[in-house]
Amino acid sequence: MKTSVNLLPDTEVSSEVADSEAHNVRVRVDGGNQDVYLECSSREALYEFGKALMCEALYGSGQGEFYALGQEGKWLVVNGARLTADSSRLFVFTPQGGSEL
Numbered sequence: 423m424k425t426s427v428n429l430l431p432d433t434e435v436s437s438e439v440a441d442s443e444a445h446n447v448r449v450r451v452d453g454g455n456q457d458v459y460l461e462c463s464s465r466e467a468l469y470e471f472g473k474a475l476m477c478e479a480l481y482g483s484g485q486g487e488f489y490a491l492g493q494e495g496k497w498l499v500v501n502g503a504r505l506t507a508d509s510s511r512l513f514v515f516t517p518q519g520g521s522e523l
Contacts, residue, residue: 423469431481435499439470443497447471449488449509458510467504474502478514486514 439445445467462468478486490505
């Protein structure tokens with residue numbers, strides 16, 4: 423896993439994460455206290471999810487969505503992250519016309 427990265431608008435997920443369902447993120451909301459948990463199966467899954475969030479911050483439209491998507495019995499990487507079947511959908515909103523990074 424790299425310790426530094428250049429984030430370009432077309433940054434793709436690593437082949438290690440793309441090719442293996444072992445790398446995934448589960449988003450879970452605790453109904454009792456409304457805490458949100460991100461349960462990552464590996465550091466690589468967390469790293470790629472973090473890259474996806476950074477790309478949204480730098481180049482995004484002001485709203486990002488992460489959700490589980492299955493096809494032919496496999497869970498796919500969507501917007502830089504593979505969420506598990508039992509994950510809650512995750513929405514990220516940032517103000518339009520905000521300050522530049």
